[in-house]
Amino acid sequence: EELIMAAGFTPCRIESGDGREEGADAFLPANLCPYVRGLLDSALSGRCDGLHGVVLVASCDAMRRLADIWTLYVGGRFIHRLDVPRRSDCLAENFFVEQLRGLRSALEREAVRRIADDDIARAIETLNETRKLISRISLLRTDPFSPLTGSEFAAIARCAVESDKERFNTEARRFLSAFGGKVKDRTERPRVLLCGSIVNGFALQELIEDAGGAVVTDDLCTGLRHYDGLVDASSDPLRGIARRYLRRAGCARMKGADARIRRLLGLAKEHGAAGVVYHTLKFCDLVQADLPRLREALRQEGIPLLHVDRDGASAAGGQLTTRVEAFIELLEKGSRQD
Ligand code: SF4
Structure with a gap:
């Protein structure tokens, strides 16, 4: 970028x-x-x-x-x-x-x-600012009294990736000063970590929210993960960019299962997630391969997992709605699923 x-x-x-x-x-x-x-x-x-x-x-x-x-x-x-x-x-x-x-x-x-x-240094500065702003906005959805939901965060993250970054930064700063208040109480909603393959749009987040859950954080390339880590502007610009892209939080293509599972467990605990929704796309072996070990690691921590395997990056459907509703109900009851 x-x-x-x-x-x-x-x-x-x-x-x-x-x-x-x-x-x-x-x-x-x-x-x-x-x-x-x-x-x-x-x-x-x-x-x-x-x-x-x-x-x-x-x-x-x-x-x-x-x-x-x-x-x-x-x-x-x-x-x-x-x-x-x-x-x-x-x-x-x-x-x-x-x-x-x-x-x-x-x-x-x-x-x-x-x-x-100098052109690269200016771009680094702008994009680092975008990453910091997105991280601050993401924290709002974690707060149960914040006005921002997980699907609204996904819409903002999508906007950031599609927009002129200078303009996005200006709007994001304005958004943070206008919406930093505490208006919505979501303390009763089960907190969910959404992770796995790319999720286009925000239909899946809305599905979880409509079922009564709250997506308080994510590990998605269309979500927070895309903005992880800053480029070190003090080093040679190309080396700084290379380091950031190779060392930031990665997807299953970039990191081994051990590192991925450690990160997902850390995110779930840090954000008090009551459950994890692991989204995979059909025929993506890379993301599917992490699933058995992630399932076992979460089972040992007593964190329920819902595996959602879809054949479209943004499609939803009646069967999926029922499964998500059942999962959120399970979390509401404080039950555990292996
Ligand atoms: S198959 Fe490749 S492009 Fe498709 S979700 Fe997996 S890693 Fe991404």
């Missing part, structure tokens, strides 16, 4: 649509990650036409196939593939710095301008 901003563009995340994937049928198999299929559907149906270009990250096989198909059948002015290492040691950091150098050069060619270190 820092380099894209420094080149004069506005970084944003592509939405994978509201469960729409039909457009991808001719290009990608049906048993592939629905998020990736949804991204391709968005591109083929023209919902990405306003973009100047895309940076596609080679994070998993599904994303690599998306990059292949995008290059062949979607096209566009600027398509850049970025390799991100899973490890965060010195070798991985050096490799990622080289990847960032390549992205910087590609963006310079596209923008027909040189990206100076």
Whole structure:
């Protein structure tokens, strides 16, 4: 994001649509990650036409196939593939710095301008500020007397990832000073940690809230995790960016199960979660693989878990509603589920 901003563009995340994937049928198999299929559907149906270009990250096989198909059948002015290492040691950091150098050069060619270190430093400052503001806003949903719900936080986090960051920061500061009061009592609502695969939109958070729960924190790439950690502005800018991206809280693609489970247990305890909703997308083996060990770790701590496996990043349905309602009822009764 820092380099894209420094080149004069506005970084944003592509939405994978509201469960729409039909457009991808001719290009990608049906048993592939629905998020990736949804991204391709968005591109083929023209919902990405306003973009100047895309940076596609080679994070998993599904994303690599998306990059292949995008290059062949979607096209566009600027398509850049970025390799991100899973490890965060010195070798991985050096490799990622080289990847960032390549992205910087590609963006310079596209923008027909040189990206100076000062441009990157300004972008780092702005994005660090966005991360701090989002963290402060997230704390509001943790407070049972705060006016902010988990679904409202998700809407704000989505807005941050899609907007001009300077403008978002101004609005977020205004929001914090206007909504910092204590108006809503949610002490009776079971507190829930929502984590796992990407959740598009906020339908799942609303489902939990409508059932009587409160999403007090999350570990989602569309939620708080995206804003974890700051770039050290005092170091070489590319190295500072590389360190932050490799060392921040990671998803199942970036961190091993031990580190992930430690983090999720820590989050659940820190925020007093009565239960955990673990969301997975069908055919994403990376996130599914953590589930048995997470289930066991939570069982030992006496924290109930609801596993929600969906075939669309934003789809909800009657069966899911019933399961979420039953889970919240279970939490309300203080029961335990293994
Ligand atoms: S959800 Fe899983 S399969 Fe889909 S893009 Fe992310 S890591 Fe890859």
